[in-house]
Amino acid sequence: MYALSVSQVRSLELALVAHQGISLFDLMQRAGASVSSCALDLAAKTGLRRFLLLAGKGNNAGDALVCARLLQEKGVELTLCLAYPPELLRNEAKLAYEQLPSELKQKCKNNLTPEALSSDCLVIDGMLGSGAKGRVRPELAGWIELLNAGNAPVLAIDLPSGLEADSGKADCAVQADLSLSFIAPKIGMLQGRGPELCGRILLDRLGTPQSLLQEQTSAWPLFTQYEAAGLLRREAHDTYKNLRGHVGVIGGSMKYAQAPFLSAVAALRSGAGLASVLLPESLPLDAGIPRALIVRRLPDGGLGRLNKNSLSALEKELPGLGVLACGPGMTANPDMLPLLEMLLHCGKALLLDADALNLLCMAPQMLPQSNAKLILTPHPGEMRRLARAFGLNENLPRHEQALALAEKSGAVILLKGHRSICASPEGRWSCNLSGSAALATAGSGDVLSGVCAAFLGQMPPMQAAALGAFLHGLCAERLKPIGSRGLIADDLLNEIPAAMAQINPKA
Incomplete structure (x- = not known):
C-alpha cells in the first residue's frame, strides 16, 4: 500500500x-x-x-x-x-x-x-x-x-x-x-x-x-496487514526448535534487570525455538523467570553490569546462538565498547537497541566495518544522538532521517514512534500503520526488540524489522477493548500468538 x-x-x-x-x-x-x-x-x-x-x-x-x-x-x-x-x-x-x-x-x-x-x-x-x-x-x-x-x-x-x-x-x-x-x-x-x-x-x-x-x-510505501501476511507464512509440519532459531538477548543491569527477560520471552512468543538471556552474574534472579528461557550469567566483577570482565565468557557462548539482540537494560559505559565491537564482527545477525545504541554513539567508526546482518531500533531521542554521532542532519523528516542513517551505517533502521519507519541501506523504506497509545509503557521497546530478533532469524533484516513493528503495534490494537491506560509490557507479550494468527490465520 x-x-x-x-x-x-x-x-x-x-x-x-x-x-x-x-x-x-x-x-x-x-x-x-x-x-x-x-x-x-x-x-x-x-x-x-x-x-x-x-x-x-x-x-x-x-x-x-x-x-x-x-x-x-x-x-x-x-x-x-x-x-x-x-x-x-x-x-x-x-x-x-x-x-x-x-x-x-x-x-x-x-x-x-x-x-x-x-x-x-x-x-x-x-x-x-x-x-x-x-x-x-x-x-x-x-x-x-x-x-x-x-x-x-x-x-x-x-x-x-x-x-x-x-x-x-x-x-x-x-x-x-x-x-x-x-x-x-x-x-x-x-x-x-x-x-x-x-x-x-x-x-x-x-x-x-x-x-x-x-x-x-x-509514493510513500506503507506496511499494513496485507504486507505482513505475505511475510508470516505457514511453517513446515516437521519444523523443530533449532530450525525456528535461537535468540540470545544480551543486557541487563542492576537498575534494569528484567528488560532482557521481556525481550527473550517476546522472541519465544514470536516463534523463536529457543531464547537465552546473557546477563551480569551479580544480578539477583527472580523466581518468576519463565522456565522456557535459558539463562547464562556472565562475569561482571561485581559491578552489576556487563563490562570487560564479561567479554571472554560471552565470546564462548556465541557459537551456540543464532541471532543476537543487544542492549535491553544494559546501561552504557565506555568499558563496554570492546564487547559491542566483538558482537558487530562476530558474523551473527544482530539487533542493537537502547544502551547498545548509546554505546555506538561513542564509537560510530566501528559500525561501517561490520559485516553483520544488522538492525538498529532507535526511539526519537536515540535517533538524534545517532544523527549527531554520524554527522547527519537532525532536522530531516522522519523517513529521510531513517534513510540517511541506514545509508551511512549499512544497517536497517527501525525508527520507533507513532507510525514507525523502517529503512534499508539500499534506499527502501516503509511506514508502519499499526499501533496505539498502549505502547507508551515501560518495557514496550524491549518486547519489540525480541519480536524483531525472532523474525531476524527467519528472514532478511528489512522484512524482520517491518513485520516486527507491525506485529508489535497490532498487539497494542488488540488491547483496545480494555483501554490503553495502565497496560504493561507483559500484556503485549500475551497478545503475540493471537496477533500472528490474526495477521495470517494459515501461518
Missing part, C-alpha cells in the same frame, strides 16, 4: 472515471456509501445509537451528504449540520444536497451545540477535505473546538478537517478516532500532526484498479 499526495489522488480520480466510464458524482456516491457502511459497522460494534454529520461546502461535504441520505434510508436517528447555506455548496456537493429527502433538508441545522455531542453519538466529520490549506475559517474553527472538547467518537471522511493533506500541518484540526481515506492515504496523514489527529486509518480504494495505482511515482 502507498500514501499519495493530493495532486496524485486527484489525477487518479480523473483516470478512474475515464477508465470506468463514470462521473465524479458517481465516485462521490461510492465514497458516501463507504462512509455510511463504515459508520453503521462502527455503531453496531460500540453500541452508539445516533449519528451527527458535520458538512462544509466542498467535495468532502458532498461525501457527507450522500452518507446522510443513505443513513436516513436506514431509518437511524440522524442530525445533519451544514456549516454554510445550501446555495454555497459547489459542484457535486450541490447535486448531493439536491438528492436529500425534503424531510432531512427541513431538519438540517446550521449550528453545533454541546448538547448535540453526547457520548452515545457518532460524529461524522465532513467539514474540510484534502484540498484545505492554511488557517481554518472562524465558523468552522468554532465547530472543531467544540467537537474536540466533547467525548463523542469521530469518524473523519478522507482525513480530519483542518489537517493539510500533503504536509501534515495543522493549527485547528479535528481529533478523529477513525479516518476513512479514499483511493490512498494522504501523505500528511503520516507526518507532522497527521499521526496524532487521524486515529486509526481505514482505506477504501473506491474501485481504483491496481494498474492505475502502480503508475504513481514518489
Whole structure:
C-alpha cells in the first residue's frame, strides 16, 4: 500500500472515471456509501445509537451528504449540520444536497451545540477535505473546538478537517478516532500532526484498479496487514526448535534487570525455538523467570553490569546462538565498547537497541566495518544522538532521517514512534500503520526488540524489522477493548500468538 499526495489522488480520480466510464458524482456516491457502511459497522460494534454529520461546502461535504441520505434510508436517528447555506455548496456537493429527502433538508441545522455531542453519538466529520490549506475559517474553527472538547467518537471522511493533506500541518484540526481515506492515504496523514489527529486509518480504494495505482511515482510505501501476511507464512509440519532459531538477548543491569527477560520471552512468543538471556552474574534472579528461557550469567566483577570482565565468557557462548539482540537494560559505559565491537564482527545477525545504541554513539567508526546482518531500533531521542554521532542532519523528516542513517551505517533502521519507519541501506523504506497509545509503557521497546530478533532469524533484516513493528503495534490494537491506560509490557507479550494468527490465520 502507498500514501499519495493530493495532486496524485486527484489525477487518479480523473483516470478512474475515464477508465470506468463514470462521473465524479458517481465516485462521490461510492465514497458516501463507504462512509455510511463504515459508520453503521462502527455503531453496531460500540453500541452508539445516533449519528451527527458535520458538512462544509466542498467535495468532502458532498461525501457527507450522500452518507446522510443513505443513513436516513436506514431509518437511524440522524442530525445533519451544514456549516454554510445550501446555495454555497459547489459542484457535486450541490447535486448531493439536491438528492436529500425534503424531510432531512427541513431538519438540517446550521449550528453545533454541546448538547448535540453526547457520548452515545457518532460524529461524522465532513467539514474540510484534502484540498484545505492554511488557517481554518472562524465558523468552522468554532465547530472543531467544540467537537474536540466533547467525548463523542469521530469518524473523519478522507482525513480530519483542518489537517493539510500533503504536509501534515495543522493549527485547528479535528481529533478523529477513525479516518476513512479514499483511493490512498494522504501523505500528511503520516507526518507532522497527521499521526496524532487521524486515529486509526481505514482505506477504501473506491474501485481504483491496481494498474492505475502502480503508475504513481514518489509514493510513500506503507506496511499494513496485507504486507505482513505475505511475510508470516505457514511453517513446515516437521519444523523443530533449532530450525525456528535461537535468540540470545544480551543486557541487563542492576537498575534494569528484567528488560532482557521481556525481550527473550517476546522472541519465544514470536516463534523463536529457543531464547537465552546473557546477563551480569551479580544480578539477583527472580523466581518468576519463565522456565522456557535459558539463562547464562556472565562475569561482571561485581559491578552489576556487563563490562570487560564479561567479554571472554560471552565470546564462548556465541557459537551456540543464532541471532543476537543487544542492549535491553544494559546501561552504557565506555568499558563496554570492546564487547559491542566483538558482537558487530562476530558474523551473527544482530539487533542493537537502547544502551547498545548509546554505546555506538561513542564509537560510530566501528559500525561501517561490520559485516553483520544488522538492525538498529532507535526511539526519537536515540535517533538524534545517532544523527549527531554520524554527522547527519537532525532536522530531516522522519523517513529521510531513517534513510540517511541506514545509508551511512549499512544497517536497517527501525525508527520507533507513532507510525514507525523502517529503512534499508539500499534506499527502501516503509511506514508502519499499526499501533496505539498502549505502547507508551515501560518495557514496550524491549518486547519489540525480541519480536524483531525472532523474525531476524527467519528472514532478511528489512522484512524482520517491518513485520516486527507491525506485529508489535497490532498487539497494542488488540488491547483496545480494555483501554490503553495502565497496560504493561507483559500484556503485549500475551497478545503475540493471537496477533500472528490474526495477521495470517494459515501461518
